Amino acid sequence: MASNQKWNLESFLDSLIVELDKARETLAVKAINKPLTYAVKDVNLEMQLFPSFDGKKVQFITAEPGQSGASKIGIQLGSITDQQIRKTTKKPVTKDDVSLEVIDEIDEETRDDLRKIGVSSVNDLAEIERKNVDLEKVSKKKLNYRKLAGLLQKARRSNFPPSVRKASFSMAQEVPLLKVEGENLAIDQQYDPVAILNGQMVEILSASRSELALKVNKELIRDKENELIMACDPFTIFKVKINNP
Amino acid sequence: MNPKVDEAFLHFTELIEELSDIDGLVREPGEETHIAMEIEEVEMELPIQLDIVIDERGKVLLGSVPPLYNVSTSFNPVFHQLSLKLKRHL
Numbered sequence: 001m002a003s004n005q006k007w008n009l010e011s012f013l014d015s016l017i018v019e020l021d022k023a024r025e026t027l028a029v030k031a032i033n034k035p036l037t038y039a040v041k042d043v044n045l046e047m048q049l050f051p052s053f054d055g056k057k058v059q060f061i062t063a064e065p066g067q068s069g070a071s072k073i074g075i076q077l078g079s080i081t082d083q084q085i086r087k088t089t090k091k092p093v094t095k096d097d098v099s100l101e102v103i104d105e106i107d108e109e110t111r112d113d114l115r116k117i118g119v120s121s122v123n124d125l126a127e128i129e130r131k132n133v134d135l136e137k138v139s140k141k142k143l144n145y146r147k148l149a150g151l152l153q154k155a156r157r158s159n160f161p162p163s164v165r166k167a168s169f170s171m172a173q174e175v176p177l178l179k180v181e182g183e184n185l186a187i188d189q190q191y192d193p194v195a196i197l198n199g200q201m202v203e204i205l206s207a208s209r210s211e212l213a214l215k216v217n218k219e220l221i222r223d224k225e226n227e228l229i230m231a232c233d234p235f236t237i238f239k240v241k242i243n244n245p
Numbered sequence: 246m247n248p249k250v251d252e253a254f255l256h257f258t259e260l261i262e263e264l265s266d267i268d269g270l271v272r273e274p275g276e277e278t279h280i281a282m283e284i285e286e287v288e289m290e291l292p293i294q295l296d297i298v299i300d301e302r303g304k305v306l307l308g309s310v311p312p313l314y315n316v317s318t319s320f321n322p323v324f325h326q327l328s329l330k331l332k333r334h335l
Contacts, residue, residue: 005299012297015305016257023261031334036269036283040261042330047295048323062295066320078330109302 006052006059013075016045018115020077025120042078049073098122103155106148122152150234153188157235160184167228167242169221176221177205178214178228180240185212191233198226207232251296254308264289265331287331292324 024040031037048063048070063070099121100111119125125148128135135148164182171177178197186193186207193207195214203215212230226242250256255263269284296308312324 005297007297007299007305011299011303011305012307015307019257019307020261022258023265026258026262027265027334037334038265038267038269038287038331039334040265040329041286041332042328043261044326044328046326046328048325062297062325063323065322067323070323112304 004062004064006061008057008059012060014116016075017077018112021115021118040078042076044074044076046072046074098152098155098159100152103151105151105154122155125149125152153233154235157188157233160187162232162236162238164238164240167240169216169242169244176216176218178202178216178242180212180214180228180230181210183210185209185230186232188233193233194231196229198222248298248300248306250298250306250308253313254294254296254310257307257309260293260309261329264329267331269333283333285333288328289331290326290328293327294322295325 020040020043027037027039031039049060049072050063050067050070052059052061060073100106100114100119106114114120114125117128119128129149162182162184164180164185166181167178169176169178187209193204193212195202195204195212197214197216198220200217200220202217202220205213205215207213214228221244223244226244227239228242229237229239231237267284267287269287270281271284272281291311293309293311294313296310298306298308300306309327312322314322
């Protein structure tokens with residue numbers, strides 16, 4: 001083991017708390033399957049160390065074998081009731097949520113910063129946004145909602161890729177319709193889908209997860225091959241070729 | 246190279262998970278007895294060794310392990326003290 005390194009109390013506490021949170025989250029998952037599990041109520045860490053002051057900041061270094069006269073620092077975390085344990089232990093990330101760990105676009109430093117403020121999934125981020133927390137202030141201007149929200153939505157969307165099963169032209173009350181059937185088509189109500197048929201934008205009459213109905217001009221429909229480009233949301237664009245026999 | 250915690254040490258999360266992995270059912274031996282007790286709360290206090298590493302971004306990596314060797318030497322490793330209180334998950 002290399003010789004001990006100096007550290008500052010803030011970074012140490014950040015890491016200790018994050019590590020403890022991780023352990024509590026794992027234990028909460030375990031409790032789902034195993035009826036008799038234990039949650040961490042109190043942790044008390046008493047360390048042998050030497051403080052040092054370089055004129056600007058106080059740092060600590062843990063004592064090495066053979067050194068005597070070390071100071072003792074005790075860090076006590078917890079002492080909460082059962083109810084608080086349940087309240088403060090985060091629920092495991094569910095299927096419809098996305099953990100920040102799996103989003104490659106978020107670098108490790110940002111991930112650590114988010115974890116420190118208790119954000120480890122998309123739903124956590126939505127929750128702090130709902131409570132009007134100024135993310136830029138909390139993260140010392142390193143993060144903002146818009147940038148993160150884009151990355152998170154993209155990741156969430158990749159869990160539900162669109163698939164087209166059938167696309168067909170039909171007539172409904174003298175109006176030619178193009179019906180696209182499939183799965184995970186329009187899943188985000190925040191965005192209005194956009195459709196382009198053979199190079200021209202067409203009106204979307206209805207859009208749902210499993211079906212899109214487009215109003216098309218007769219003149220637009222080609223005899224043989226038709227090309228439809230659909231943008232369901234900023235992260236989902238697909239192109240289909242439709243043969244008109 | 247990015248510094249890492251010594252491989253003989255566990256991450257603090259792992260240590261807590263290991264220490265919390267308790268089979269809390271106490272049963273009288275023998276097949277015919279039907280008396281069993283469940284542990285409600287566990288308190289433990291143990292010496293641990295710490296390996297505190299600072300990575301290139303200044304982040305503290307915390308490695309910890311119960312005493313590694315049970316051999317008497319001319320001077321002992323530094324033991325820090327960890328106390329843990331576990332409560333049954335309801």
